[in-house]
Amino acid sequence: MDIGAIQIEKKQVVPLINKILNPIIFVLLGLAFGSIMIIAVGFNPITVYSKMISYSFFRLRGISGSIKAGLPLMLCGLSVSVAFKMNLNNIGAEGQYAMGAILGGWFALFGPEMPIMLKLIVMFLLCAAGGALWAMIAAALKAYWNVNETIVTLMLNYVALLFLDYLCYGPWMAKKQTTAISESIPKGMHLPDIGNTGINAGILIAVLIAVFLYIYLRMTTAGYQMEVIRNSRKTAEYAGINVRKHILMVLGLSGAIAGLAGFVQVTGVVHRVQAQLPGGSGYTGIVIAYLSQFNPIAVIIVSILFGGLVNSCAAVQIMGVPSQIATMLQGSIMIFVIAGEFFNHYKVSFNSAKRDRYYKIDRNQHKEIEGVKQ
Amino acid sequence: MEKSVILEMKDITKRFGKTLANDHINLRLYQGEIHALLGENGAGKSTLMNILLGIYRPNSGEIFYKGKRVSIKSPKHAVELGIGMVHQHFELIPTLSVAENIFLSIGQCKFILNKKNMEETIARYAEKFGLAVDPAAKVWQLSVGEQQRVEIMKLLCRDCEIMILDEPSAVLTPQESKEMFRTLRKMADEGKTVIFISHKMSEVMEHADRITVLKGGKVEDEMLAKDATVERLTKAVVGLRSLEKTVRSPIKENSSLLLEIEHLCVHNDKGIDALKDVSFSLRQGEIFAIAGVAGNGQRELAEALAGLRKVKSGCIRMNGRDITKSNARQRMEMGISFIPEDRLQMGLIPGMNMKQNIILKKFREPEYSRFGFLRNKSIKAVTEKYVETYDIKNGGIELPVSMMSGGNQQKLLVAREIQCDPVLIIAAYPVRGLDIGASEAIHRILMEQRNRGACVLLISEELDEIFDMSDRVAVLCDGKVMGIRNTSETDYDEIGRLMSGETA
Numbered sequence: 079m080d081i082g083a084i085q086i087e088k089k090q091v092v093p094l095i096n097k098i099l100n101p102i103i104f105v106l107l108g109l110a111f112g113s114i115m116i117i118a119v120g121f122n123p124i125t126v127y128s129k130m131i132s133y134s135f136f137r138l139r140g141i142s143g144s145i146k147a148g149l150p151l152m153l154c155g156l157s158v159s160v161a162f163k164m165n166l167n168n169i170g171a172e173g174q175y176a177m178g179a180i181l182g183g184w185f186a187l188f189g190p191e192m193p194i195m196l197k198l199i200v201m202f203l204l205c206a207a208g209g210a211l212w213a214m215i216a217a218a219l220k221a222y223w224n225v226n227e228t229i230v231t232l233m234l235n236y237v238a239l240l241f242l243d244y245l246c247y248g249p250w251m252a253k254k255q256t257t258a259i260s261e262s263i264p265k266g267m268h269l270p271d272i273g274n275t276g277i278n279a280g281i282l283i284a285v286l287i288a289v290f291l292y293i294y295l296r297m298t299t300a301g302y303q304m305e306v307i308r309n310s311r312k313t314a315e316y317a318g319i320n321v322r323k324h325i326l327m328v329l330g331l332s333g334a335i336a337g338l339a340g341f342v343q344v345t346g347v348v349h350r351v352q353a354q355l356p357g358g359s360g361y362t363g364i365v366i367a368y369l370s371q372f373n374p375i376a377v378i379i380v381s382i383l384f385g386g387l388v389n390s391c392a393a394v395q396i397m398g399v400p401s402q403i404a405t406m407l408q409g410s411i412m413i414f415v416i417a418g419e420f421f422n423h424y425k426v427s428f429n430s431a432k433r434d435r436y437y438k439i440d441r442n443q444h445k446e447i448e449g450v451k452q
Numbered sequence: 453m454e455k456s457v458i459l460e461m462k463d464i465t466k467r468f469g470k471t472l473a474n475d476h477i478n479l480r481l482y483q484g485e486i487h488a489l490l491g492e493n494g495a496g497k498s499t500l501m502n503i504l505l506g507i508y509r510p511n512s513g514e515i516f517y518k519g520k521r522v523s524i525k526s527p528k529h530a531v532e533l534g535i536g537m538v539h540q541h542f543e544l545i546p547t548l549s550v551a552e553n554i555f556l557s558i559g560q561c562k563f564i565l566n567k568k569n570m571e572e573t574i575a576r577y578a579e580k581f582g583l584a585v586d587p588a589a590k591v592w593q594l595s596v597g598e599q600q601r602v603e604i605m606k607l608l609c610r611d612c613e614i615m616i617l618d619e620p621s622a623v624l625t626p627q628e629s630k631e632m633f634r635t636l637r638k639m640a641d642e643g644k645t646v647i648f649i650s651h652k653m654s655e656v657m658e659h660a661d662r663i664t665v666l667k668g669g670k671v672e673d674e675m676l677a678k679d680a681t682v683e684r685l686t687k688a689v690v691g692l693r694s695l696e697k698t699v700r701s702p703i704k705e706n707s708s709l710l711l712e713i714e715h716l717c718v719h720n721d722k723g724i725d726a727l728k729d730v731s732f733s734l735r736q737g738e739i740f741a742i743a744g745v746a747g748n749g750q751r752e753l754a755e756a757l758a759g760l761r762k763v764k765s766g767c768i769r770m771n772g773r774d775i776t777k778s779n780a781r782q783r784m785e786m787g788i789s790f791i792p793e794d795r796l797q798m799g800l801i802p803g804m805n806m807k808q809n810i811i812l813k814k815f816r817e818p819e820y821s822r823f824g825f826l827r828n829k830s831i832k833a834v835t836e837k838y839v840e841t842y843d844i845k846n847g848g849i850e851l852p853v854s855m856m857s858g859g860n861q862q863k864l865l866v867a868r869e870i871q872c873d874p875v876l877i878i879a880a881y882p883v884r885g886l887d888i889g890a891s892e893a894i895h896r897i898l899m900e901q902r903n904r905g906a907c908v909l910l911i912s913e914e915l916d917e918i919f920d921m922s923d924r925v926a927v928l929c930d931g932k933v934m935g936i937r938n939t940s941e942t943d944y945d946e947i948g949r950l951m952s953g954e955t956a
Contacts, residue, residue, distance in 0.1 A: 299821045305804065306812065312798040315760060316790065317812045318781025 096422055101369065104418030108411035115403055115410070126394050133393040134386035141386075142276035146347065148385025150175070150356070152284040153339035154363025155370060155377040157209075160291055161332035162372050164304045168329060170216065170231025171336040172360025173238035174209035178337025179344050180242055181208030183351035186263040186344070187250065194266035201267065202341055209337020210330040212238060217329035221322040227329065235360070246353035258353035269346035280342035284381075287335060288374040295374070304328060336360065369415055387411065455482040457519075458645050459504075459535075459614060464513035466499050473499040474510070475669040481614065486640050487647040488660035488677070492689060492887030494857055495666040497649050501616050505537055506530040534613035538603040540622065546592035550574065550585055550602050557606045577608050582638050596745065597628035604635065615639070617648040621655055622884075625745050626915060626948040633659040651887065652916070653685045665689055690888055707736045709771075710907050711757075711876060716766035718752045726752035728931040729766070734876065739898070739908040741922035741939070743915070744951050746881070749931040750911045751793060754880045757909070758790040759783035770876075784813055789874035791866055793881045793911070799865050802854035806846060807835045809853055810868055842867040843893070859890030866894055870901055877901055880911040895921060913951075915944050929953045 113123030134140045154171040161168035168174075182205030189197060212234060219225035246258035253261075269279050295301040307314040307321055314321050339359060344351060366384060370376035391404035459481040466474040474496045481487055489497050502508045504515070506524035515522055517533055524530050544553050551570040571587040578585050583601050591599060600620065607615050617636075621629035636646050636659070650656050656663055657680050665673040665688035673688035711734040720726035727749045734740050742750060755761035757768065759780040767776045770786060778786070792798040800809050811820050811831055820831055835849050844863050846856050853861055862882065869877065879898060883891035898908050899921065912918050918925055919939060927934040927950035934950040 297826055298824045299815050299826060300824060302808065302811075302815055302826060305808070306801060309801040309803045310797070313801050313812070315780060316758070316792065316798045318779070318784050320781075 097371065100418050100422050101415050104414045105411060107418070108414030111414065112407040112410045115406055116399070119400060119403055121397070121399055126397065126399060129397060130387075130390035130394055134390040139276060140389070142271075142278075143389050144382050144386035145277050145281055146385065147388050148381035148383075149278060149280050149284060149346065150339040150343050150359040151362055151366055151384055152281075152378055152381040153287070153335055153342065154359045155366035155381055156284070156287055156291060156363075156374055157332045157336035157339075158364050158367035159370065159372040159374060159377055160295070160335065161329055162367060163295055163301075163308060164324065164328045165308045166220070166325065166329055166332070167228040168213065168216075168231050168332045168336075169228060169364055170213060170234050170333075170360070171339070171363045172356045172358070173231070173235035174212045174333040174336035175339045175343075175356040175360050176235075176238040176242045177212040177340075178205035178209040178334075179340030179351055179355050180238070180245065181205060182337075182341050183250075183260065183263070183344050186267055187260055187351065194264065197264070198267050198345070201345070202338070205337045205341035205344075206334040207337070209340070210334040213329045213333025213336070214326060217326045220329070221325040239354070239356070242351075242355065243353045246351060250351060252350070260351040262349050263344065263351075267345055268349055269342065278342070278346045280346040283338060283342060285378060287338070288378050291374040300324075300327075336363075365412055365416070368419070455484055457481070458483040458517070460516040461500070461504070462514045462516065464500065464503060464510045464515070466496075466503060466508060467511050472669050474503070476513070477666070477669070477671055479664060479671070481645050481647060482662075483613075483645055484640050484643050485645060485661040486636055486659060487645070488656040488663045489647060489649045489666065490651075490653070490656055490663055490685065490689060491666035491672075492889060493859060493885070494887070496669040497666055498618070499669075500666070501537065501618070501647075501649065504530070504535055504614075504616065531610060531612070534611060535616070536607040536610060536612035536614070537616040538600065538607065538618065538620065540618045542599050542603055544591045544599055544602060547590065549588055549590050550594070550605075551587040553591055553602060554587075554606050554609050558610050573609065574605060577605060581608060581642065582635055583608075595628075596623045596747070597625070597632065600624070600632065601635070604639075608639070612644070614645045614647065617646065619649055619651065621650070621652065623746070623913075625913075625951050626944060627952055629655070653682055653689075654916070656680070656685070657682075686888075707738065707905075710734050710736045712769040713757075714767050714769070716753075716756065716768065717764040718749075718756045718761055719764055720752055725764075726931050727756070730928075730931070730933050731766075732926055732933060732936060734907045734909060736875070736907055737902060737905045738923040739902050739910050739921050741918040741925040742909065742911045742928055743918050743925050743947055744913065744928035744934075746793075746913055748928050750880065750928060752931075753928070754790065754792070754878050754909075754911060757783075757876075757878055758788060760790075787872070787875035789869040789872070789877045791869050791877065791879040791882050793884070795861055795865050796854070800853055800861055803852050805852055806839075806844075806849040806864065807831050809864060810835050810838060812868065814872070838864070838867050838871075842897075859886045859893075862886055862890065862894060866897055870897060870906075873904075874901075874906055876907050876909065878909045878911070881913070882910070883914075883917065915947060918947070919944070927951055 109127060113127075116123040116126050132140075134144050154175060157171045157174065158168055182201045185204050186197070186201050189200070192200075213231065215234060216225075216227045216230035219230055220227040243258065246260060250260040252259055271277060272279055272281075295304070303314070303319050303324060306317065306319060307324055311321055340355070343355060348355065362384065366377055366380050370380045387408055391408055394404055395401050457480055461477060461479040464474050464477045464479075465472070477496070477500060479500070489500070491497050499508060503510050504524065506526045506529050509523070515524060522533065524533065524535070530536070545556070548556070551567065551574055554574060555570050574585065574587040577583070583605055585598065585601050585605055591602065594602065600623070604615070620632060624632060633655070636648070640646055640661075648660075657677055660677045663675050663677055663680055663685070664671060665685065667689065673684070675684070713733065714731050716727055716730040717725060718727040730749070730753065732740075742753065744750060752761060756763055759778055759782065763776050767774055769775065775783065775786065790799075796802045801812070811826075815821055815826065819834075820827055832849070838844060839846065839849065842863050844856075844860050844867070846860060853864065856864070866882065877898065882894050882898065886894065895917075898910070902908050910918070910922055922939045924936060925939050925942070925947065926936040927947060929951060930953060934953065937946070
């Protein structure tokens, strides 16, 4: 591409150092941009930022809070990442999350009596199943009729969220409650914290899934086949790979992971089923997946940072910074980091004077030639 | 008539990173001549032409046009000077008419189009240069040969003085290319200068006035066409490297029937009949060529045989067993290998590395994976063995194969496809776009497979290749088999006529 004096070239290989350094630089730029807004409302950006950072990342309670806030984001981020590894745009993590919470929550609230550990495990499986089945509606449409999965997963979000609303405002709504929220699930099913750290045990689930995905994508024949399909569906078919099966499998897996976000949120944080439970995590998960470049391990780290960002933006409100500004800060950091991704994959160069020097000499002669032609 | 120099390139050097694509090249074009540019892939032909077109700028060197020094800054500038090119892949809009395409290209698109005026202008040029084109026809209705004429017409309408054609005969039937060269000659007689890139020595000697051979970015030889001999050209193109002629063992008399295809009908992607009642049979240990201009059902035939395309009616039998309904994986396991025509669309995965490409069809085997886990060590070992056995040049087995040259990509693909000792190899245009060295290597491998007892179904539009390689040849035109001949009992003329649809 050539836009005037600026030339843009696609990079063949992105060095690791760029991959790491680039987001950091753009986070800093995002903060710099955000400081304009902070100054505009009459605060000192340095004190605001240092408050934010110290609140979320330099206290044990802050860190555990960041992890807690980041937990559903991790699972949604992992969900989006695994689907994207086959070029499937699952933007339905939000709905799969809700369906996981509905199916698992139903069992926790109304399921039969049984040993509490067993009940917890069944709930875990049902949450995964709820998300998986919801995603597989889109997968089946994609696999058999090549229906665009982006649109289907998005639309199914509304269905799932409204269904959750219906349940929480209607049949499941707790007595003596004015908000759309169910009764509490049995005490024994509350996911505990790890020791005294205040870090919820749900993190173990997320980390185990991330490690599993990392190995699955890199070292197994299934991961290899996914990569072949991602690169060229035609070649995959040529190699006798069952593309349909993989679409169902991968979107199912993706949905299951999103469904588990429902599990950790219901058992670890809310302890009830609530209307609007996902609260946008499914969409933030998309951003996290992109920022992590679909690397499962990176998703964990980026999610914690995001959780911290959410919490610390809340914290600066205590200082008197308007909540809108806090949300704008979140947004500006996100936008900068995403925009920064561009520079990881494209090389931008300016036509230097040196390059043109050789040609300048005969610009006049060029005019002469044109004269000759006319 | 004494011919004057119209364009001279002096000491042109172009560097891409560390590679020297053009190394002090001197090229002189005379007005009214047909100049051929010959050389292997990577010899620097395209780079040189791209410099002339203003797409690249040379690192050093000078270009003189009509005696004046110029620097060609952009393709638009090249057009203004009167230099134009017909690319191998045509740049036409299928839904527009010929006239509309031409006027689009010369930028005469006023708000209200004067169609009549457009068509008259084109008809005038058509008559002058003997280019038979119907200006009102839509481009999608035209044959490849006619589309090429439209491309040439575009250059004429822009008053180009120098016309560059990139392998113009590659897409044409022998008859069509003869006619195309007649047109080029007529244009040269009118004072236009034609320069064409080619791989084929015979056409270069027959149709050019002068020949320049590039090798390794340098001018290796330059001669008048009348002084050219096959020996001299071969030596200039490939150097002292000797080309081993493939040895053909006599066909076994009692070789058994391998594959029978009966009344095969297959749809193309648009759901239109691409193969119409095709029947033939293949024997073990023979090379069976499918001749014909591309797009006459070859792709559909190959894909149907490889299990990648549904058969509408008819049947395919292998060793007497009906395999019509089996899928691609089952066909693979039966020993059918497939070298597809567009290796980067299907066959290889350009974004993945050599190791990942080599295990594409065999990752399930215990040698490469155990309990669903890939065995990296043995994959690496096998890859290194491939590189050595087939002399595949690469920048490292971890780099994406898109960074290898076309010839090496094809060697990799062919090597993978013959590794499992297949009984049938479907090879669609296996040497298309490859240079002489790589072509020879691929042909040698295929001939070895034939001699081993495998059957090779060679889909090709190059008559030289067909007559060199095959034992029998079937001609496909418009989805129908026009005839099947023993290669030793037919000639170029007959096959050429069958290719254009004449029934014998």
